[in-house]
Amino acid sequence: xxxxxxxxxxxxxxxIALGVLLIVAWIFTVLFEHSLESIKAFGFSFxxxxxxxxxxxxxxxxxxxxxxxxSTFLAMLLAVPVAIGVAIFLSEIAHAKIKMPVGVSIELxxxxxxxxxxxxxxxxxxxxxxxxxxxxxxxxxxxxxxxSIMILPFMAAVTRDAMNTTPDILKESAYALGAxxxxxxxxxxxxYAKAGxxxxxxLALGRAIGETMAVTFVMGNVHNISIDLTQPATSIPVTLANxxxxxxxxLYYSSLFELSLLLLVISFTIISIAKFYxxxxxxxxx
Amino acid sequence: MTHTxxxxxxxxxxxxxxxxxxxxxxxxxxxxxxxxxxxxxDALSTTIFLxxxxxxxxxSGGLKHALIGQxxxxxxxxxxxxxxxxxxxxxxxxxxxxxxxxxxxxDISDIMMSAPSIVIGAFVYAIVVxxxxxxxxxxxxxxxxxxxxxxxxxxxxxxxxxVPSTLREAAxxxxxxxxxxxxxxxxxGAKAGIxxxxxxxxxxxxxxxxxxxxTSFNDNFLNTxxxxxxxxxxxxxxxxxxxxYEDWQKLGWAAAFILSMFILTLNILGRLFLLKKRGxx
Numbered sequence: 382x383x384x385x386x387x388x389x390x391x392x393x394x395x396x397i398a399l400g401v402l403l404i405v406a407w408i409f410t411v412l413f414e415h416s417l418e419s420i421k422a423f424g425f426s427f428x429x430x431x432x433x434x435x436x437x438x439x440x441x442x443x444x445x446x447x448x449x450x451x452s453t454f455l456a457m458l459l460a461v462p463v464a465i466g467v468a469i470f471l472s473e474i475a476h477a478k479i480k481m482p483v484g485v486s487i488e489l490x491x492x493x494x495x496x497x498x499x500x501x502x503x504x505x506x507x508x509x510x511x512x513x514x515x516x517x518x519x520x521x522x523x524x525x526x527x528x529s530i531m532i533l534p535f536m537a538a539v540t541r542d543a544m545n546t547t548p549d550i551l552k553e554s555a556y557a558l559g560a561x562x563x564x565x566x567x568x569x570x571x572x573y574a575k576a577g578x579x580x581x582x583x584l585a586l587g588r589a590i591g592e593t594m595a596v597t598f599v600m601g602n603v604h605n606i607s608i609d610l611t612q613p614a615t616s617i618p619v620t621l622a623n624x625x626x627x628x629x630x631x632l633y634y635s636s637l638f639e640l641s642l643l644l645l646v647i648s649f650t651i652i653s654i655a656k657f658y659x660x661x662x663x664x665x666x667x
Numbered sequence: 668m669t670h671t672x673x674x675x676x677x678x679x680x681x682x683x684x685x686x687x688x689x690x691x692x693x694x695x696x697x698x699x700x701x702x703x704x705x706x707x708x709d710a711l712s713t714t715i716f717l718x719x720x721x722x723x724x725x726x727s728g729g730l731k732h733a734l735i736g737q738x739x740x741x742x743x744x745x746x747x748x749x750x751x752x753x754x755x756x757x758x759x760x761x762x763x764x765x766x767x768x769x770x771x772x773x774d775i776s777d778i779m780m781s782a783p784s785i786v787i788g789a790f791v792y793a794i795v796v797x798x799x800x801x802x803x804x805x806x807x808x809x810x811x812x813x814x815x816x817x818x819x820x821x822x823x824x825x826x827x828x829x830v831p832s833t834l835r836e837a838a839x840x841x842x843x844x845x846x847x848x849x850x851x852x853x854x855x856g857a858k859a860g861i862x863x864x865x866x867x868x869x870x871x872x873x874x875x876x877x878x879x880x881x882t883s884f885n886d887n888f889l890n891t892x893x894x895x896x897x898x899x900x901x902x903x904x905x906x907x908x909x910x911x912y913e914d915w916q917k918l919g920w921a922a923a924f925i926l927s928m929f930i931l932t933l934n935i936l937g938r939l940f941l942l943k944k945r946g947x948x
Binding site: 383384386387390391393394395397398399400401402404405407408411412414415462463464465466467469470471473474475483485486487489490492493494495496497498499500501503504505530533534537561562563564566584587588590591592593594597598618621622625626637638641644645648649652653656657 | 674692695698700751757774782784785820847873874877901
């Protein structure tokens with residue numbers, strides 16, 4: 382009797398675990414199926430065409446791709462140095478008494494929903510950008526900065542964790558030889574934690590590229606490619622968030638699904654690189 | 668200048684820059700938090716909890732519809748997501764262990780955890796909303812469940828792994844079948860850890876907005892019928908904040924405040940459970 386229950390329990394858990402794989406495969410299949418019409422209609426030019434005009438049934442993803450790439454690049458450019466600074470501060474400079482509260486608050490800030498960052502950006506950051514750089518304040522630049530602030534807590538926390546894996550004995554030996562803190566960071570900690578740090582940055586990059594709400598408020602959803610960063614722009618997730626519920630033709634829908642598929646493939650690739658090349662994680666407790 | 672002096676100067680410069688970046692980073696974050704608290708508390712009132720949405724210009728609008736909608740969406744997502752996640756995690760830790768299949772499921776779950784949630788929304792739109800021809804609470808809950816599943820699965824897997832194998836062996840030695848060992852010994856040992864995973868998983872999906880935009884959509888009035896479009900705090904916040912009406916924007920801040928406090932509380936509770944557990948070991 383209990384033998385049978387044992388088998389049922391084992392198989393049930395296995396079945397459910399397999400379900401996770403099935404869902405992922407299902408997501409790819411469904412997105413692909415729904416993109417077919419757009420793929421047939423535009424082919425490769427979907428990626429290179431810069432016109433997105435629903436009224437003319439013309440759909441080109443280039444402005445959204447451009448916006449995703451540029452806003453993410455801006456965000457990384459701003460967040461990486463600050464995140465490294467915060468991580469160095471937390472792991473080497475901060476007194477034990479402030480290390481804990483500051484570290485925990487940074488981790489908690491990573492949990493604040495991105496819609497809140499977006500709302501803050503719209504009401505408090507857009508006016509500042511407008512005053513300093515001109516334009517309407519809703520722009521690629523604003524999106525990049527808000528995005529950088531949103532990914533900062535995550536990057537700082539993970540970088541600090543990676544740095545903290547450096548064995549104390551290595552650091553102590555270096556200090557004993559007369560190394561300064563910076564020597565230790567540069568020659569001991571960073572080389573030791575390199576893979577983890579790079580991995581966490583790539584992971585943050587993956588998040589930034591798929592991040593929707595933090596940028597939807599401040600980017601403008603204008604399908605334009607402009608070198609001028611103070612102009613409104615769009616990105617793949619921003620386009621999806623703004624237009625998905627409104628699409629009124631088959632081809633329009635299909636194009637949005639192709640954008641979703643594109644986003645999923647891009648982020649899957651980025652996250653996989655982070656995971657498999659840099660973050661082969663050890664299970665805790667091992 | 669000697670080499671040592673140079674090193675010391677470089678060190679001082681870099682350490683100052685690091686401290687500065689910490690101050691700047693934390694300053695920004697404190698700015699956001701204080702704005703959230705100031706605007707949130709300013710907008711809070713009892714009417715917010717008692718009244719449904721109202722047209723702009725009408726001061727009597729509240730968030731009751733969004734609070735209840737949010738609660739329903741997250742509850743149903745958890746109702747299915749939590750047990751399924753725990754069971755799948757159980758497979759990985761207790762049966763699959765280091766098999767190829769288990770490792771693949773682990774890797775894919777890790778990737779899914781960071782995948783853009785708006786894509787999940789598009790998927791659920793295609794499989795639920797389009798066929799039924801209707802935005803619905805169910806669609807929203809399913810989207811949230813899919814996002815929650817890998818989180819619960821991975822934390823359960825990790826937490827069960829922390830239970831010492833001697834405990835399992837002792838139970839086996841007494842002749843207990845494996846499922847009993849898992850349910851009565853392993854789950855009990857990992858209780859705090861699993862609970863932490865559940866709290867973090869719930870906290871994570873409670874803040875999701877993007878996948879709800881085109882699954883549960885929104886409703887400005889109270890609706891408890893899961894087969895109809897349903898309001899959520901997050902989508903309401905988005906709609907109200909981007910509206911030109913001041914009283915709606917105010918409600919948006921109230922929603923942001925309530926939601927953030929809820930999520931922070933869940934996160935802090937999760938940490939406390941883990942700390943308590945570590946204290947015991």
